Amino acid sequence: MAKGMKIRKGDLVQVLSGKDRGKQGRIIEADPGKGRVMVENLNLVKKHRKPRPLKDSSRMGQTQIQPGGVIELTAPLPVSSVMLVCPTCNRPSRVGYEFREDEKGRRVKVRVCKRADCGEVLDR
Ligand SMILES: [Zn+2]
Known part of the structure; x- marks a missing residue:
């Protein structure tokens, strides 16, 4: 699917499904090839890390241990499960x-909010 995504890095989106449904966040990574996006601080997955001894043993008789623990990573979401939040009307909107015409009179393609009572340009 070579179709461009309507959502880009830096956009504010609302999550439509899954455990973070209803939450909003900024796109930190957009992958049009896979149709996936990563939303800042959303769709976090916990990864467990085991404690492991460090190789450096400059001190005799002491083994240093790097502590284990749980780290949280942002997992990608399918772009279909997020919706762009319009910066003008502040509602999740279709794009x-x-x-x-831009300030120099050139015709440029812009993204607009599809809400009938808004219709404002999404990119500034
Ligand atoms: Zn709008």
Whole structure:
């Protein structure tokens, strides 16, 4: 699927499904090839790390142990399970495309909020 994603790095999105449903966060990574996004501090998965001895044993008779523990990592989400939050109306909105003129009079394709009562440009 070579279709471009409507969601980009830096966008504020709301999660539509899963354990973080209803929460909002910024896109920190977007992978159009896989259709996946990573949302800051959301969809965290816990990884357990075992304690392990450190190899460096400069002190005689002492083995240093690197403590184990639980670390949290952000796991990717399918782009279909998030929705862009419009910066103008502050609601999760579908994204449309429109041609607008920029300050130099050139026609540029911009992303717009598809809510009928908003319709504002999403990128500033
Ligand atoms: Zn809007």
